[in-house]
Each structure stands twice: as C-alpha cells, then as structure tokens.
Amino acid sequence: MAAVPLVLASLSGSAAQAAPASPAPTVDYVIVAGVPGLRWEDVSPQTTPTLWAMAERGSIASLSVQSADQPTCPLDGWVTLGAGNRALWSAAPPAPPSPGVACPDVPVEVERPDGIGAFLPDQRNVVRHNQGQLPYGAVPGALAESVRCTVAVGTGAAVAAARPFGRVDRYEPRLPQNAAELLDDCVLTMVDAGAVAATEPAARRAQARAADALLARVLAARPTDSLVIVAGLSDTDDSRRLHVVVADGPGWERGWLTSASTGRDGYLQLVDLAPTALTAMGRALPEKVFAGQPARMVPGRPDKLDAAVTQPADADREAGAQRRIATWFFGVLAAVQFALAVAVVPLLRRARMPAAPVESSSPRFGFHGLVRKASRAARPQPLAVPRPVVNLIEVLLVASALAIPAALVADAVPWWRTDHPGLLFTAVTLALLAAGTAAVRLTPAYRQTLGPLAMVAAIAAVVIAADVLTGARLQLNGVAGYSALTGGRYAGLGRVGLGVFVAGTLLVAGCLAQKVRRTWRPWVVGTVGAAGVLLAGSPYLGADAVGAIALTAGVGIAAAISTGGWLTFSRLAWATLAGLVVTAVFAVLDLSRPDAERDRLGRFLGALGDGTGGRAVQRAAASSVGALDSPLTVLAVVGAVLVWFALLRPWGGLKRLFGIYPAIRAAMAGIATAAVIGGVLGGSGLDVAGAVAALTVPMAALASLRVLDHASDRTQPPADPPTAQVVRPAAPEPAEAAPTPAADSDQRHEQGGGVRLAAKVLPWNPVDGAINT
Numbered sequence: 001m002a003a004v005p006l007v008l009a010s011l012s013g014s015a016a017q018a019a020p021a022s023p024a025p026t027v028d029y030v031i032v033a034g035v036p037g038l039r040w041e042d043v044s045p046q047t048t049p050t051l052w053a054m055a056e057r058g059s060i061a062s063l064s065v066q067s068a069d070q071p072t073c074p075l076d077g078w079v080t081l082g083a084g085n086r087a088l089w090s091a092a093p094p095a096p097p098s099p100g101v102a103c104p105d106v107p108v109e110v111e112r113p114d115g116i117g118a119f120l121p122d123q124r125n126v127v128r129h130n131q132g133q134l135p136y137g138a139v140p141g142a143l144a145e146s147v148r149c150t151v152a153v154g155t156g157a158a159v160a161a162a163r164p165f166g167r168v169d170r171y172e173p174r175l176p177q178n179a180a181e182l183l184d185d186c187v188l189t190m191v192d193a194g195a196v197a198a199t200e201p202a203a204r205r206a207q208a209r210a211a212d213a214l215l216a217r218v219l220a221a222r223p224t225d226s227l228v229i230v231a232g233l234s235d236t237d238d239s240r241r242l243h244v245v246v247a248d249g250p251g252w253e254r255g256w257l258t259s260a261s262t263g264r265d266g267y268l269q270l271v272d273l274a275p276t277a278l279t280a281m282g283r284a285l286p287e288k289v290f291a292g293q294p295a296r297m298v299p300g301r302p303d304k305l306d307a308a309v310t311q312p313a314d315a316d317r318e319a320g321a322q323r324r325i326a327t328w329f330f331g332v333l334a335a336v337q338f339a340l341a342v343a344v345v346p347l348l349r350r351a352r353m354p355a356a357p358v359e360s361s362s363p364r365f366g367f368h369g370l371v372r373k374a375s376r377a378a379r380p381q382p383l384a385v386p387r388p389v390v391n392l393i394e395v396l397l398v399a400s401a402l403a404i405p406a407a408l409v410a411d412a413v414p415w416w417r418t419d420h421p422g423l424l425f426t427a428v429t430l431a432l433l434a435a436g437t438a439a440v441r442l443t444p445a446y447r448q449t450l451g452p453l454a455m456v457a458a459i460a461a462v463v464i465a466a467d468v469l470t471g472a473r474l475q476l477n478g479v480a481g482y483s484a485l486t487g488g489r490y491a492g493l494g495r496v497g498l499g500v501f502v503a504g505t506l507l508v509a510g511c512l513a514q515k516v517r518r519t520w521r522p523w524v525v526g527t528v529g530a531a532g533v534l535l536a537g538s539p540y541l542g543a544d545a546v547g548a549i550a551l552t553a554g555v556g557i558a559a560a561i562s563t564g565g566w567l568t569f570s571r572l573a574w575a576t577l578a579g580l581v582v583t584a585v586f587a588v589l590d591l592s593r594p595d596a597e598r599d600r601l602g603r604f605l606g607a608l609g610d611g612t613g614g615r616a617v618q619r620a621a622a623s624s625v626g627a628l629d630s631p632l633t634v635l636a637v638v639g640a641v642l643v644w645f646a647l648l649r650p651w652g653g654l655k656r657l658f659g660i661y662p663a664i665r666a667a668m669a670g671i672a673t674a675a676v677i678g679g680v681l682g683g684s685g686l687d688v689a690g691a692v693a694a695l696t697v698p699m700a701a702l703a704s705l706r707v708l709d710h711a712s713d714r715t716q717p718p719a720d721p722p723t724a725q726v727v728r729p730a731a732p733e734p735a736e737a738a739p740t741p742a743a744d745s746d747q748r749h750e751q752g753g754g755v756r757l758a759a760k761v762l763p764w765n766p767v768d769g770a771i772n773t
Helices: 003-017 049-057 074-083 123-132 155-161 201-221 270-280 305-351 363-378 387-401 403-410 421-442 451-469 495-514 518-537 545-561 569-591 600-610 613-629 631-647 654-660 662-682 687-709
Strands: 029-034 059-064 150-153 170-172 188-192 226-231 243-248 255-259 267-269 295-298 749-751 754-756
Touching: 029 074, 029 155, 029 201, 029 270, 049 201, 049 226, 049 243, 049 305, 059 305, 074 123, 074 155, 074 188, 074 270, 150 155, 155 188, 201 226, 226 270, 255 267, 267 270, 270 295, 305 387, 305 403, 305 421, 305 631, 305 687, 387 403, 387 421, 387 451, 387 687, 403 421, 403 451, 403 495, 403 687, 421 451, 451 495, 451 518, 451 687, 495 518, 495 545, 495 662, 495 687, 518 545, 518 662, 545 569, 545 662, 631 687, 654 662, 654 687, 662 687
Parallel strands: 029 188, 029 226, 059 255, 059 267, 150 170, 150 188
Antiparallel strands: 059 243, 226 243, 255 295, 749 754
C-alpha cells in the first residue's frame, strides 16, 4: 500500500520532466551505406576524411549489431537491416565452420533476368527459416515492402533490399561512374561499401580507406533533401564490438543519436535503422514487424569532433574488455564462494558445544548428578576451532559478499584503457574490496550478531541505488553490469544489479524491522521496500518493471511474516493483493506510454493483446535457457546447496537465527521469492538468483556462526547459593511469579556478538539433586 502512491508520484513527475525531443524534418530520400566491421577506431581525418567530415556535421553513436545469433556476420547484418528485426541469413543448412573462422564467406546467388533489377532465389528459404525456426518473428524484406521502390548497390545491399519473394527493384553490382541518376531513381537506396575485416593494422586502414572513397562518390551524387546513414552493420569475426553509425541530413546536425529501444544518448541498435529510414521519409511503420525504434538526434555532443569520437571509441574498448573479464570474474567468485562453503561446514558443526546446566561438585547435588557429569566427561567432544581461524573465515565471508559491489565501483576507474586491463581491474577491485571489508570489520557494530549482515547489505543497496540515480553509468559495459553488445539493456537496472539490490534492500529492511516493536515491523519493511520498488520500477531510474514486480512480491511476503509465525492464508492473501495492486499500477502506466517507450511488461501485455504473446514467451524461455551457462548459475547452485544441506540442518544455525530474529527470516523469504519471480519473468535464468546468493548466502553463514557460537551460553548460578531447607508442606507453595515478559519476547540483550539468555534459578529439587534453570 505504501508503494502505490510513491510509484504514481514518481512516474507522473518523471513523465512531466521528460519531454520527447522534437522530430527531425522529413526528407525525400534515404541512403544507407553499410560497411561491415567498421569501428570508431578506424575513423580518422587521415584514413577516412569523407566519413570524418560527415560525422563532424552530422550526428553519431555507437551501433550494437545484435542479430538472431552471435556473432553477427555480414550477411546476418544485411538481412537484419532489411527486416528491421533480429534475423539470420540461412538459406541452407550451415556448413561446418572452418577452425578459427567465425564468419565464413557465404556466396549469395543474385540473378538479373531483366538487367534492371535482380532476383534472390534463396530469399524464400530465408523468410521461411526466420518465420518458422526463430522466435523473433522477423520478416526479411519488410523494409523494402514498406516503400514503392528500392535501389541496391552490391551483393550485401541486395540481401537487405530484396522483398520477401526475392525481387530487388533496381540493382547494380557496383556503383556506376554517374551515380546521381541511379540514386535519384528510388526513395530508398542500399549501398554495400565493402567490409573492414582485416586484423593487421595496415590492411585494416587500406580497407577503411577504400570504403571511404566509395562513400565520397555516394555523397557527391546524393539527391537534394536526402538523409545518408553510414553503419558498420556487423562483426567480421568472433570479437564482438560496437560499431560506427553516422546520420547526415537536414535536422541531424551535430548531436548524438539515440532511440527509445536503447534509452541512452549515443547508442543505437541495428534494428533501429529500418524504422529510422521510414520515419525520416514521413512514412508509417508497419505494425508488429519492426523490433527497433526510430532514431532521433539529441544535443549535448562536444563541439570538437576529436573529443566527441573518443566517447564511442572508449565505449567500444570498454565493452570488448568487459566481455573478456566478466566471465573469469564471476568464475573466480564462484570458486571462492564454493571454497568458503566447504570451509564453513566444519565450523558450523563444531561451533555449538553441548548444552547442559552448570554443575557443581557440592555433595548436595547427589549421586545422580555425579553420574551424569561423569558420563558427559567420558563422551568424546568435538575439538573447538581456534578463534583466529573463525575470525579469518568471517572476514573472508564479508569480503566475498562485497565482491560484486566492489567490481561495480571499480568501473569508475578507466581500467580498460590500459594495455593490461585485466590486471588493473583486479588491482582496483581488490583495493576497494579491502577498504570495504576493513570498514565493516573495524565498525563497533561488527561484534553484534546482525552487525556484519546489516552493514554489507546497506553498502550493496547504496552502491546500486547511487549508480541508478546517477544514470547507471557503472552498470553499462561494466564487469558486474550489462553489455551494450548483447542488445538487451542500455540503461537502468540490470540482472546482476537487480539481484544485489533486492537482497540488500530486503536485508536492510529486516535488520531495521528487528529493532522496533513487533507491531511496527510490517510498516518498516513496507516503507523500505516501497523506496526500492520506486527506484527499480521508475522508467527514468531503474526502468525495470519486472524487477519492481518481483521486489514487490518479496516485500509483501517479508512484511506479512516479519512479526513472526508462518505464512497463513490471510497473510498470503494480503501480500498477494498488494503485489497485484502494484503490478496493475505498473501495467497501466506502461501501457499508457507510447509503444516506443514501453518496458518489457508493457510490450508483453501488448503482445498478448494482439495475439503474438507466444513468441514473447518463446523468446523469454530461450533467453533463460541461454543464460544457464553463466557463472552466476554456479553461484546460485552453490548457495542453494550450502543453505539446504548445511545451514538448514539442525546443526547449521540458520533455523536458530530465524527463531531469534523473525524479521531476518521474513527478509530472506522475501529475497527467495523475488529472485525466483525476477528470473522467470525477466527471462534471465538463474542470473538474478546467482547475484542474490553471492550477497545473501555468505552473510547468512556468518550470522549462523555467530548464533551457534553462543548457543550454549548459560547464566552462572551464584557461587554460594543460599541453603534450601527440604520441607514437604501439605500443599506446595506457589512459585515466585515470573517477571513480566517484554513486548517482544525475541528481543535479546546482545553482548560480544552473542545472545545472553536470562535464567531464573528455582528452588532445589530433592528428587534428582539438580538445580532447575
């Protein structure tokens, strides 16, 4: 209930502030020149003077060339351009790839029956394959079908300009000397300017120079009132990179390119080029065919092109380095947490010493007490773990839980610009990890049972929240964030960030709720959770409606059982009602926005309305299956195994922790609920659960060690208790009234990180000779 007004206020205020940019004036002609493999590091005044001058007067961006497969080879890029959707060129079963060759040279048969146009006999098979075998619903040739006439120059351009039945309206294998008449024939022209595919610098410069010379001829022959788009529309090998996109024409002067599909200035997707071409000519887009959104120009680019070009070039280097480093970072983290899980198990089994009343050698305890004392002394006892070893394991658990926030903050340092980016990233991350762990360890609250858990959760939640509030710069192309190369997200809260934020927010809410009276705990959890839902779900902050719904479900469950007890039907009903209300609010607000600005929730509901929801479900399922090979899956599995087979055992301590601190039990139940919902609805497999486990499981193990370490503490009886006279009265005397319990029976006095239980010494029992406690 607290989340609904906050979400409404945030979204309405943000919508009032985010006025869309004014559309560019329409043009009569659009020319798209494709240069597969062209990157911003290839562009310079010396090597590509024509493209440099074009970029200086036009608008620029980094182009993500994601198609229906990885990597995007040149023919895949061309057919994706013509479809306006993720597609593949697959006219026949693919041949076995050559060793080390990710993009083999595939011949394309182009027939010229009349000498004017052309015909691609393989086009029907390409359409059939994309419609029947792939989940994206791409229609190759949809862009050509949206205009009356198209011109194609070169084989790749013919693939993009072919209609679904294979016809190319006007085709030339090479650009003629007098190209003005050809470019004036049709409103849409595709030009294959050649690929920049070499790996040797000199050969690469030669290929870029040749493409630039062809581009100079195109610009010299361009019709008046035309828009020219140059795009490096594919990779050429398995080193996936960001590529060049430049738009030059009326209304596209000196700015950044962006689109609603990316939501970030300076970034476009390959699937955005088809709707951009039609929108620039003032034509309506075909419904439910294009996956991208029209590009638009936004101001803010540096006046000098030298300074402007460094930003997309730097983004390309960062994205390339992130792809290499992220895999081994999460792999190392999974290995470390697995080793800690193995080390924690014997500590858990030996942490709790046998519990027994304090005994005395006084003769008044009788024969039975002496016999029990002797039998316990003869029983083998587990060896106590040395305190320095326990302290070391606790510090390592704190460090492993802070690894992802430290890696996220490390992206504030431009480590990718060095010759050895992996070494610098490792050094920066370890330094930040050491600083964060020392801050937690040296804080006085560290000695309390929940102290480390609360501090680590607060650090993680604050790091993610600060990044989102400042534009999510650390997550974009960050090792612990998301990559622009995958084409999944360019702004807001990513999969890893969502998992860490959910865990941090709910653990902080549980720790704060544990400090207040029982009746106030649901309000504390709801208030903290509402702030998290607001940040995650706002389209101008976290921009993750699915994540907000998952967090809402977790907050509802946590608030319902934060006072203790089980999840009864009434509690579940209230929690479900709250989740449905917030979900409905997000759904209504998302559906009320234009199609181009909708989040995943709005797009999915729209797909259900027009009958294409099956493909959306198929894409989400394929995405979840594809995410299972991530190291985050290993983190999720390791965390689940440690919790189920160790922490939840009678000797594991987690049940005792939950009994003493019911608000922490509620928080962890909410975390598990949110992780499952976020992974299923978001199509992210176990990525969210892995990020949750990386933070939650080490801190749960540390807190369990703390409560087990003091599980057998007993209040010592007086050294010389008063003599009790054994008198058998006719009627038993009433026992002394017990003290009135506190408002919260689970509130304990914490001292030295443990829990001291108050014990009341009752009169001596003459039957068994022991003192009742």
